[in-house]
Amino acid sequence: VALSAGSRSILRSISNGENNGEVDNAVDLNVTNFDAVLRDTPATYAVVEFFAHWCPACRNYKPHYEKVARLFTGPNAVHPGIILMTRVDCASKVFLLCLLNLFPFGYDVLEVETWLSDFPFYFLLFSAAQINTKLCDKFSVSHYPMLFWGPPSRFVSGGWEPKQDKSEICEIDDGRTADRLLNWINKQLGSSYALDDEKYENEPLPSNISDPGQIARAVYDIEEATATAFDIILAHKMIKSETRGALIRFLQILVAHHPSRRCRKGSAEVLVNFDDLSPLYVQSDRQEVVIGDGKSALGNFQICGKEVPRGYWMFCRGSKNETRGFSCGLWVLLHSLSVRVDDGESQFTFTAICDFIHSFFLCEECRQHFYDMCSSVTTPFNKTRDFSLWLWSAHNKVNERLMKIEASLKTADPKFPKIIWPPKQLCSTCYRSLSKGDTKNNQIDWDQDEVFKFLSSYYGKTLVSLYKDKDALRNEGIDGVLEDLVVSTNAVVVPVGAALAIALASCAFGALACYWRSQQKNRKYYYQLHSLKNI
Numbered sequence: 001v002a003l004s005a006g007s008r009s010i011l012r013s014i015s016n017g018e019n020n021g022e023v024d025n026a027v028d029l030n031v032t033n034f035d036a037v038l039r040d041t042p043a044t045y046a047v048v049e050f051f052a053h054w055c056p057a058c059r060n061y062k063p064h065y066e067k068v069a070r071l072f073t074g075p076n077a078v079h080p081g082i083i084l085m086t087r088v089d090c091a092s093k094v095f096l097l098c099l100l101n102l103f104p105f106g107y108d109v110l111e112v113e114t115w116l117s118d119f120p121f122y123f124l125l126f127s128a129a130q131i132n133t134k135l136c137d138k139f140s141v142s143h144y145p146m147l148f149w150g151p152p153s154r155f156v157s158g159g160w161e162p163k164q165d166k167s168e169i170c171e172i173d174d175g176r177t178a179d180r181l182l183n184w185i186n187k188q189l190g191s192s193y194a195l196d197d198e199k200y201e202n203e204p205l206p207s208n209i210s211d212p213g214q215i216a217r218a219v220y221d222i223e224e225a226t227a228t229a230f231d232i233i234l235a236h237k238m239i240k241s242e243t244r245g246a247l248i249r250f251l252q253i254l255v256a257h258h259p260s261r262r263c264r265k266g267s268a269e270v271l272v273n274f275d276d277l278s279p280l281y282v283q284s285d286r287q288e289v290v291i292g293d294g295k296s297a298l299g300n301f302q303i304c305g306k307e308v309p310r311g312y313w314m315f316c317r318g319s320k321n322e323t324r325g326f327s328c329g330l331w332v333l334l335h336s337l338s339v340r341v342d343d344g345e346s347q348f349t350f351t352a353i354c355d356f357i358h359s360f361f362l363c364e365e366c367r368q369h370f371y372d373m374c375s376s377v378t379t380p381f382n383k384t385r386d387f388s389l390w391l392w393s394a395h396n397k398v399n400e401r402l403m404k405i406e407a408s409l410k411t412a413d414p415k416f417p418k419i420i421w422p423p424k425q426l427c428s429t430c431y432r433s434l435s436k437g438d439t440k441n442n443q444i445d446w447d448q449d450e451v452f453k454f455l456s457s458y459y460g461k462t463l464v465s466l467y468k469d470k471d472a473l474r475n476e477g478i479d480g481v482l483e484d485l486v487v488s489t490n491a492v493v494v495p496v497g498a499a500l501a502i503a504l505a506s507c508a509f510g511a512l513a514c515y516w517r518s519q520q521k522n523r524k525y526y527y528q529l530h531s532l533k534n535i
């Protein structure tokens with residue numbers, strides 16, 4: 001019953017919740033998940049419908065509400081990430097909610113309640129407290145259905161009273177049909193969404209490349225890309241003796257510098273428990289032998305927490321199903337790491353990223369091409385600036401190559417053609433002058449100081465400016481994550497390989513190295529015994 005925030009479980013349960021053949025998209029909230037869902041949703045606005053399952057008008061209103069919810073909420077939302085559409089059943093009862101779980105075949109509350117009312121002790125048993133009563137009272141619900149609008153965070157631990165002028169939550173006073181509700185929303189947003197908007201091809205995408213605010217949505221795509229990359233690695237059993245080191249080094253960077261706190265935490269958990277979670281391979285007479293049963297406990301691990309992936313892209317959403325998405329998210333992740341590392345970490349990060357792409361990015365042409373660019377670097381990086389400018393320039397080389405290929409094969413996303421980046425609209429100061437408008441050959445006279453300044457702010461502060469997890473903004477480095485980890489991890493296992501890699505990188509990752517080394521002392525003995533036993 002209690003579903004967690006904006007999660008796959010919500011999306012799945014909603015999309016599985018067939019209703020007369022129709023799929024429910026609005027998220028069912030109750031007193032147990034109300035705050036968590038609204039706190040963690042990436043959406044900018046929320047609509048909360050308070051209703052009662054016995055109210056006939058509410059039942060008739062549901063298809064109208066769902067027509068609008070289809071546009072904004074759920075894994076197949078036409079315009080995701082803008083509005084979270086939810087509903088709260090003010091008459092929902094504790095026992096009924098539990099019992100509904102025992103009736104998996106499409107019964108709804110009213111049907112179960114009607115069925116149960118035939119039993120003589122029904123009244124005694126089921127006149128139990130209506131679980132959402134207090135919640136509905138807090139919002140002064142005076143009639144059903146009653147709809148509210150506001151920023152999701154304002155609903156958290158919040159309430160509403162009539163004639164409350166200053167509240168950012170307001171009652172939607174004209175939403176009695178799908179048309180009227182969408183009209184009301186369009187007026188609020190100055191938008192022109194229509195009920196027949198369809199996903200992808202006809203979607204009016206927020207493709208305004210000159211709007212720097214767009215990147216603020218990308219933190220959610222970075223989480224999605226991290227989780228997807230990790231899922232791919234596990235699904236394809238890509239952790240081998242020759243790739244373990246690359247993964248461990250990349251995880252180290254994620255622990256320290258991933259813009260999302262939950263991904264930092266998950267990466268730390270994987271890293272610290274690496275040897276226990278992944279199967280251990282050893283070389284024996286040139287053959288790779290798996291120690292133990294070869295099953296990886298990592299199989300079920302969700303590196304950015306169970307809320308991610310959500311199943312949709314926002315900043316990286318293409319206008320066609322097959323464009324953008326994961327590879328866009330991966331680029332944004334790499335750029336966001338490149339501006340976050342310290343000068344002393346830049347060379348380590350460079351090799352970690354090169355090896356990670358080479359070992360784990362399944363697009364053969366991409367990884368080969370990228371690795372060639374990595375291999376052509378002869379002088380080690382000792383400045384964040386130089387490394388992030390190198391990555392920016394490498395990405396532009398890929399863009400330049402793809403501009404030609406996509407134009408000839410007509411495979412470009414029409415709304416997101418490849419460009420030499422950043423365009424002038426995004427960073428005019430990055431351009432010193434333009435030699436005869438020859439942008440195609442990348443003959444731009446860049447002001448690299450300005451480009452670095454722009455990259456640092458775009459992929460640094462702006463990227464996390466809308467992020468709901470305020471801790472992401474705190475400059476706490478890795479210490480906070482490790483503190484959390486020490487508290488949350490009961491059995492800390494230190495991988496020998498990881499400890500070695502960390503020891504090597506100890507200047508750059510001082511705190512992390514210290515932590516592992518101290519743990520290693522405790523665990524090494526156990527680890528050796530454990531390995532011997534398995535052999």
Ligand SMILES: Cc1cc2nc3c(=O)[nH]c(=O)nc-3n(C[C@H](O)[C@H](O)[C@H](O)COP(=O)(O)OP(=O)(O)OC[C@H]3O[C@@H](n4cnc5c(N)ncnc54)[C@H](O)[C@@H]3O)c2cc1C
Pocket residue numbers: 316323324325327328329330331332335357365366367369370391392393394395396398399402413416417418421422
């Ligand atoms: C490491 C790597 C190598 C790849 N190599 C290839 C390849 O060889 N062949 C191939 O077909 N595909 C390759 N891809 C995929 C390709 O680069 C794009 O990711 C994909 O085509 C989706 O493009 P997109 O329009 O979403 O923008 P992307 O190129 O994915 O860029 C994502 C976002 O980053 C920003 N951006 C664009 N350029 C830069 C820049 N120079 N610096 C900083 N930010 C920028 C923009 O906001 C853009 O929307 C590679 C991907 C990765 C991660």
